[in-house]
Amino acid sequence: MKAEFTATVWQEDDLFVAQCLEVDVVSQGKTEEEALANLREALELHFEPPVGEWKPKVVKVEVEVGAA
Numbered sequence: 010m011k012a013e014f015t016a017t018v019w020q021e022d023d024l025f026v027a028q029c030l031e032v033d034v035v036s037q038g039k040t041e042e043e044a045l046a047n048l049r050e051a052l053e054l055h056f057e058p059p060v061g062e063w064k065p066k067v068v069k070v071e072v073e074v075g076a077a
Contacts, residue, residue: 012056014029014030014031014032014052015029015030015031016028016029016030016045016048017030018041018044018045021037023039024037024038024039024044025037025038025039025040025041025043025044026044027041027044027045027047027048028048029048029052031065032052032055032065033065034048034051034052034055035048035051036048036050036051
């Protein structure tokens with residue numbers, strides 16, 4: 010079975026970091042492509058049986074910004 014996830018990628022110093030937005034999984038690599046490949050592998054391992062018994066809960070958090 011295939012599933013599609015959303016990832017963000019950014020550079021920190023000499024490494025690229027890839028983070029899945031739906032599941033708390035992060036990986037890194039020397040290139041953006043390597044970081045994404047490592048993230049794919051980490052996600053596959055994350056979903057290997059036994060699968061965790063809880064699913065992440067997404068909530069909205071309200072904060073005051075720009076308060077002087």
